[in-house]
Amino acid sequence: MSVENESSQVHSLSGDAGPTFPTAPGYRVNVRSGPGTNYPIIDYVPVGGSVTIRCQCPGTTVSGPYGTTDLWDCVGNGRFVSDAYVHTGSDGYVAPRCG
Numbered sequence: 001m002s003v004e005n006e007s008s009q010v011h012s013l014s015g016d017a018g019p020t021f022p023t024a025p026g027y028r029v030n031v032r033s034g035p036g037t038n039y040p041i042i043d044y045v046p047v048g049g050s051v052t053i054r055c056q057c058p059g060t061t062v063s064g065p066y067g068t069t070d071l072w073d074c075v076g077n078g079r080f081v082s083d084a085y086v087h088t089g090s091d092g093y094v095a096p097r098c099g
Helices: none
Strands: 012-014 020-022 028-032 041-045 050-052 055-064 067-076 079-082
Touching: 041 079, 050 067, 055 079
Parallel strands: 012 050
Antiparallel strands: 020 050, 028 041, 028 079, 055 067, 067 079
16 A cells, blocks of 8 residues: 655545544555555545544555554445554454445
């Protein structure tokens, strides 16, 4: 998953009801159409943003500021971010499994 270090104003990307967590400071996090780096980038979470996690599922393994994981967070219909860039405070699931 590619990310960019850049300055931006604080935004959030929230889907339906679910817990909200901040993304890694200093990173613009890619939002993909599926749970993996092989899916197209369709949006991004700006630097200083947060996401509301609807559900979580396994996908491509990604290394980021919060470790290496294959866990992906669904943040909206057909919108996924790698959990390696989301500060959930856990190495495991913090929301229901997708599907």
